[in-house]
Amino acid sequence: MCRFSVRGKYYVRTGSTLQEITGLALNEFILRRTGKTWDDILEQRASISDIDELSIKQFLRDSKIAKRINVEDDISISNLLDKLRLLENGYLKRAAIVLFGKEPGKFYPNMAVKVGKFGETDADLKFHEVLEGNLIQLKDGIGELLNAKFFIHPIDFMGMQRVELDEYPVAAVREMLLNALVHRNYMGAPTQIRLYKDNFSIWNDGGLPEGISEEDLKKAHRSKPRNPLIADVCFKAGYIDSWGRGTIKIIEACKDAGLPEPVLKEEQGGFLSKIFKDRFTEDQLKISGLQKRQVEAILYTKKYGEITNSKYQEIANVSKATATRDIKELEDKGLLKNIGTKGSSAVYKLGVGS
Template sequence: MTEQQNIEYKQSWHNDYLKWICGFANAFGGIIYIGKDDNGKVVHLSDYKRLMETIPQKVRNDMGIVCDVNLLDEEGSKCIEIRVNSYSVPVSLRGRYYYRSGSVKTELTGVELNEFLLKKAGKTWDDVVEEGATVDDIDEKSLQAFIDASREKGRMPDTTGLSTYQILDKLRLTEAGKLKRAAIILFGTDPNRFYPNIQVKIGRFGKDSTDLKFQEVIEGNLVQMLDAVQQQLSYKFLTRPVEFTGMQRIEREQYPVAALREMLLNAMVHRTYMGASVQMRVFDNRLSIWNEGMLPIGLSLVDLKVEHNSRPRNPKIADACFLAGYIDTWGRGTLKIINSCKEAGLPEPEIKEMNGGIKVTVFNNLKTEISEKPHLDFGTISDRLERSTEENLEFLRNIYNDFTENINKDFGITSDKLRISFGITSDKKITNPFYAFQLLVLYPDITAEQIGSILGVSSRSAETYIKQSREENLIERIGGKKEGYWKIINPKN
């Protein structure tokens, strides 16, 4: 039998394996075999007598728990079986907490540790009472808007004639006469008075993430922000492509409204509320939204693209959003984003873990052209790069003719010169050094590491390509390594 989620094989004992025991105890329990190889074959344990005494002592003294430690005899060879039960209380190893997820042992720190401890206490962050809050901190207009939105779905219990507190109580957002955190997040007059960063930041960017054109910060409760963010996107941040049918002017949305709404709801329902604010970045041909908070243990990025169970980080907030008809509770949010983009004929959205959170990016079909100075438009095509190496090379190959034409026009560097410098024999046989040169022109402050990532080569190879362009007297470095950039040498000057 090979190793599984709740089975671990070790050929010999090391005190570091106490972390694995702690991880099993905090998760769903498991078994550790001492004296077996990775395939489960006994390799014999010479010091089994000593370990039968020391392992139980270390487990009890260092973690305060008891495990079944059994001596096994398989075909004359000895091994030890450590059976670890799952504990309903948090178990620490000398003040540190570990958790077993899949086949990986993880040390819990920061937000993850806080959420783990709350979970062991039968709570989530949004289910905790906010001692300083009263009904006066609830915005009644937001609560009424929430009730109005719920009527269409018919999920909300009857609230006719009830006071604000009684409505919150029906929503299970109170406890012992006090408001829970979820009530403040959903309907609070000023949630930022209680918690930092209850806001959505929206930025409009140009060529790349360093080129910020303008921004807005939306504050308020969830009900308020849901509408305010969509209004800001519609009226200020997104331009609508225009078509004419006869004399009729038709405006098309860049992105499906359903996808944007689901992205925003996912971010606000699943975010870590004691972390950074939700952040949206709008470019010419893509829009991304990021929220702090990693995926729940046991849920992967791959799972988000197929049918999966709903596991909200903030279940009280999620339940209320379900009653209002904002979301369902079947884990279909990411599928709705993907399918709505597909139905609109847009590329598949990108979902990835980044900077301690989840980033979802949708792309539109706006065509990108190489301008008279190609590098000025790199920000509008950069989303086409840094995906798979094959896609990157295909894109760079496709813009080869326009690129060489503009290079000749702007800098006087002929296609013949480029062919001689980089050994290009045909459009289909373009060398990596030339691809690197393209990137240096399109993105003057690009680094060797970034070039290597885009082309699928090492940074050392990328440095070699840059060196070749310098030796061919095509580029020169202006400024230092961190603040400088690559300048194309114009032989006309």
């Protein structure tokens, strides 16, 4: 990828494609050329009185647990902000308002997070909520809102080692939320959270950093945050790590929970992360109209990773013809998918559902 300017206009070349850089992307590009990032700019409209003391106290409690920064218990707000590089020549930086502001929306109107519950399609909006506040407040407030009004089974956002098999793995949801809050373009559109009957997604404005591809997200990759000051403060508080592992944690959490691989991709000028609900719990399978032996076969496949036609015959105590017919029904429903043969028997893994 190559960026250059011609007669006052800026362009990006990717392979043989040439595209003009405009709008928010142009602002980011020009800032980077000056050695600055958006969150490092002084916010001369703000003062220390615009900082929320309770959010500062929450950060201090969290950072004490994380042990990534040494801070005196009685440190003043101005000294703390200076230590975090959020204060310069008596002026707050934009990052300070995003992280700790009393009314960040007064400075950056699109800081809000929109949460919507949908039916079968994007047009079928059942209800929605809008959450406002600084990053420290949103970090906890979004989880509380999801549990109160959106998730069928509330999940424990503090219980990072626990996997919620009935709906979504908490580690994946938490990383998705933090990635969106830390790495979004705060001059762009509000962050949008969507819940459907079988998936949960978060979209935030701002694409991937230059040099990072969608495939890179599935493996160890460099950490290149859009908002390095915001990311650094969140690291010191223990909310994120600094090694580019957020997307890997999402993938691993879904894998550990037996869920399909998540979607992690650039979309419509921003970044989309989407995870899918576990359709393979015993309760979910029983209400989907399957026979008892089919439920047992799906649970076996979930536990051991695969099932063969011959193994189906064995655990269900049925003939090959019956096993073949049952498996065909499961394939038609998207619950099983054929991945080849083992010996003379077909092999199946879990599908993503229909």
